[in-house]
Amino acid sequence: MLAETHVSPSQRTSDLAEARFRAAFRSLPMPILMVDPNRVRAPVIFANEAFFDLTGYSPDEVLGQSWQFLQVPGAEMASLDVVDAALHRGEAFETEFLSCRKDGSSFWSSLALSPVHDEAGHLRSVTVLLNDVSAKKQVDRDLIETKQFLEEQIERRTQDLQTALEQKTALLHEVEHRAKNSLQMTASLVLLKARRLQNPEARKVLHETAERVSALSAAHRLLYTAGDVSRLNLKEFTAELAGELVMALPDGQVDLNLNIQPLGVPASKAAALALLLNEVIGNAVKHAFPNGRQGQLTIEIGRAENGLKIAVEDDGVGLDHSPPPEGSFGKTLITMLVHQLKGRLTWHDRKPGTRAEIVMPVDAEETQFE
Ligand SMILES: Nc1ncnc2c1ncn2[C@@H]1O[C@H](COP(=O)(O)OP(=O)(O)OP(=O)(O)O)[C@@H](O)[C@H]1O
Ligand SMILES: [Mg+2]
Secondary structure, eight states, X not given: OHHHHTSOHHHHHHHHHHHHHHHHHHTOSSOEXXXXXXXXXXXXXXXXXXXXXXXXXXXHHHTTSBGGGGBOTTOOHHHHHHHHHHHHHTOOEEEEEEEEOTTSOEEEXXXXXXXXXXXXXXXXXXXXXXXXXXHHHHHHHHHHXXXXXXXXXXXHHHXXXXXXXXXXXXXXXXXXXXXXXXXXXXXXXXXHHHHTOOOHHHHHHHHHHHHHHHHHHHHHHHHHHSSOTTEEEHXXXXXXXXXXXXXXXXXXXXXXXXXXXXXEEEHHHHHHHHHHHHXXXXXXXXXXXXXXXXXXXXXXXXXXXXXXXXXXXXXXXXXXGSOOOTTOOHHHHHHHHHHHTTOEEEEEEOSSSEEEEEEEEOOHHHHBOO
């Protein structure tokens, strides 16, 4: 009776509440511990059936013991210290914790600490909710392993593709290299033959043929020397071709103006385009400035709607200055090539001079050249 007189009404109320609390949790399917945070090492003051089922301990082995028996022997102390600190501070806290059963087997549990205060606000106990998350952890581990496996597979596959691409590029370079060599050899053979001919007309024809073959050879050379073998660098090709053609004229006779955007054309169109430029620029150089006439030759290449626009303009004598010689073939070839490239060609009489404009479709992505 004397003892009862020392129990304050608020203490009695909270004892009653705790008793109700325990009764409510006793048969819950979720493992629950209740510990006393106000005593050293926070001994267990309550554990429910689900907790005993999960851990294999009996009430005698658990009640009055520090909650720390839950930790796997030899496991890192850091996680235990963190939980312990939260527990003594009476903080709500959640973490994952490697726990231990009576038989020594371990399992990952998620711990949820929730403090219980009495009406006066004093920390009375801490409820610890345990949840076996080993299966989830295993799924997480499996997912990480699967992710690693897939990443390795992707890495290996990417490597294989990269190697295959490098081999393909090397092969294409080799093909372009051989095509360029064969064409160069053909041009040399034609020039050798031309040198042995007396007939100037026959020599002229052979020279022009060698020039055409050389233009094709140059396109293949630029393809195999470029990093991107799938595209011809139009700016480089045109500048080189026009430079060589104008160089055949006396110094200073014709000013060459180039306004060419850094564009590429797909290798499949390179030969036709190389020949086409050779004919149109070659015509301007050969025919627009007869008898030492001085002038300007302007070449513009840029993007047009859905493709490329090429303009070759001179301020020479004009297309109708003289009738085409017998057997002339360049313009027919130009028409054929423009047709093959699915383009459109228009001639403009600039009075003085001639402007040839070619618009041809090329995929916007294919024309990209850094
Ligand atoms: N830019 C130009 N300025 C002046 N005349 C030109 C120009 N382009 C072409 N011609 C004229 O058109 C003619 C026909 O050109 P085409 O290219 O068909 O033949 P070619 O150049 O004379 O010979 P081939 O091209 O067969 O070697 C030329 O002979 C020339 O008279
Ligand atoms: Mg011609």
